[in-house]
Amino acid sequence: MRTLEIVHHTRYEYSAPVTLGDHRLMFRPRDSHDLRLLHTGLAIEPPAAVRWIHDPFGNSIAIASFEGTTELLELTSTIRLEHFALPLELPPIEGYARTLPFSYLAEEAPDLARYVERHYPDPDAMVSTWTRQFLEGEGGAETFATLTRMCKGIQDGLTYAMRFEPGTQPPAVTLETGGGTCRDYALLMMEGARALGLAARFVTGYLYDPALDAADGSASSAYPHAWMEVYLPGAGWVEFDPTNGIIGTERLIRVAVGRDPDQAMPIKGTFAGPPDVAVKAMVEVKVHAPDGAHSAAVATAEPQPQPATAAAPKGT
Numbered sequence: 001m002r003t004l005e006i007v008h009h010t011r012y013e014y015s016a017p018v019t020l021g022d023h024r025l026m027f028r029p030r031d032s033h034d035l036r037l038l039h040t041g042l043a044i045e046p047p048a049a050v051r052w053i054h055d056p057f058g059n060s061i062a063i064a065s066f067e068g069t070t071e072l073l074e075l076t077s078t079i080r081l082e083h084f085a086l087p088l089e090l091p092p093i094e095g096y097a098r099t100l101p102f103s104y105l106a107e108e109a110p111d112l113a114r115y116v117e118r119h120y121p122d123p124d125a126m127v128s129t130w131t132r133q134f135l136e137g138e139g140g141a142e143t144f145a146t147l148t149r150m151c152k153g154i155q156d157g158l159t160y161a162m163r164f165e166p167g168t169q170p171p172a173v174t175l176e177t178g179g180g181t182c183r184d185y186a187l188l189m190m191e192g193a194r195a196l197g198l199a200a201r202f203v204t205g206y207l208y209d210p211a212l213d214a215a216d217g218s219a220s221s222a223y224p225h226a227w228m229e230v231y232l233p234g235a236g237w238v239e240f241d242p243t244n245g246i247i248g249t250e251r252l253i254r255v256a257v258g259r260d261p262d263q264a265m266p267i268k269g270t271f272a273g274p275p276d277v278a279v280k281a282m283v284e285v286k287v288h289a290p291d292g293a294h295s296a297a298v299a300t301a302e303p304q305p306q307p308a309t310a311a312a313p314k315g316t
Contacts, residue, residue, distance in 0.1 A: 001084050003038070005288045006206055006253070008077040008224070010267060015278040017069035023048075023269030026256040027077035028060040029205065034249055039080040046070045057201075057263070059256040064269075075267065080290075085250045093143060094234035100141045101197050104233065112231060114259055115199035120191055126172045131192040143198075147230055147240060150192055154185050154242035168261040182243040183226040183261050189242045190228045199231040203239065204264045205255040207246075208287050223285055224266055227252060 008027060031037050042050065048064035055061055096102055104112050122128055134153060139145030159179035163169075171188040174180040180188070183202075190200040207225040227241035239249050246252065258264035 001082055003080070003082050003290055004208070004253070005078065005080045005290060007286045007288070008075075008079075008206075008266075009284045009286075010075045011282045012073040013280040013282075014071045014073075014271070014273060016274045016276075017071055018271040018273030018277060019069050020066040020073060021270035021272070023064045023066075023073075023267060024265075025062040025064060025075065025077070026059055026204065026264065026266050027062070027079065029079065029081060029253060029255045030058065030060060032254075034084045035253065036082040036084075037079065038082060039078070041076075041078040043074075043076040043078075045072065045074040055263075057257050057259075059258075059264070081253070083253065090144060090238065090248075091235040093232050097233040098143055100135065100143050100146060102143070103197070104199070104231075108233070112199040115201055115231065116194055116197060118191060118194050119260055120170045120187075121172065122191075122195075123172055126175055127188070127191050128195045130175055131195045134192075135196075143232060144238075146196070147193065147198075147238075148247060150189055151240045151242045151247060152245050154189055155245040158185065160185075160243060181226075182241075185242040186226045186228040187261055189240060193228075193230050201229050201231075201237070201257050201259055202261045202264050203227050203229055203252075203254055203257050204266055206253040206285065206287070207241070207244070207251055208253065209251060224283070225252070226261070226264075229257070 025042070027042065028040050029035055029037055042062060044050070044064055046066060046068070048066050050062050050064050053061050053063060103109070104116075120127075131150070134146050134149040135141045137145070137149050158174070161179050161181065163181050163184075168183045168187050169177075169180055171184075171191040174184045174188045186202055190202060193200040204224065204226050207223070207227075225241075225243075227239060227243070227246075229237040229239050232238050238247070239252055239254075240247055241252060255266070256264040262268075
């Protein structure tokens with residue numbers, strides 16, 4: 001078990017006064033058997049009225065409402081949690097699901113149906129064809145081995161590159177261009193898993209490395225991150241990070257999940273202002289271990305572009 005404090009600071013500067021619409025903020029993780037939430041804090045400038053809701057996926061969302069105009073929006077989330085490293089061994093997958101293809105049981109299938117459904121066009125079956133290569137290799141069509149090859153294949157076969165435009169590119173575009181961001185990689189693996197008939201969902205949160213300890217306990221830089229999960233009967237939702245080739249939860253702090261990346265954006269909102277208004281965005285995340293150790297995210301985690309900052313009369 002490790003105690004971590006994560007401070008996520010986002011600052012938007014507008015070149016002219018703007019009116020802010022409601023903003024949906026996803027910063028608060030959910031308690032689980034591997035994560036215990038100890039403290040949360042949310043500071044907003046300019047002051048906002050905040051109400052909390054749970055979305056259809058059970059994510060905890062703060063909705064901030066503003067009055068008047070402003071040239072600055074500053075959001076600071078502080079969370080303190082206990083993170084429990086799970087065993088490296090994957091919980092046993094049910095016998096009927098150990099080899100592809102398989103069908104989910106009748107009692108689970110209705111709830112998983114939308115996670116299995118393909119969400120993006122697949123021109124010329126590009127994604128489906130790309131996926132089939134991972135059915136070959138050591139372990140053959142064994143379910144976990146196939147997903148492991150896919151996760152490692154994305155990491156090794158594509159070129160990572162930060163992209164600060166809002167949104168996530170379609171999986172076919174990621175294959176055509178040969179690269180993308182962590183959210184693009186997660187979405188590609190989601191659609192690859194769905195092409196195999198598996199339920200998959202998008203995850204946002206933070207990535208850290210518990211092996212990097214600092215004797216002075218000082219905080220270090222980190223970044224928001226995106227990955228994905230596949231539902232495997234017997235094992236439940238299993239995390240795959242194709243950006244870094246990570247499987248399991250030891251280095252990943254979940255905050256929000258969704259069927260599609262747009263449903264798990266850390267910050268989502270609107271503003272209205274002059275047609276030529278420019279926006280400057282800055283994101284900083286610090287991870288501090290009060291017990292004297294600290295951890296930093298690997299270099300391939302990235303700040304998530306936020307649609308609320310589009311330079312237009314009404315950004316989305």
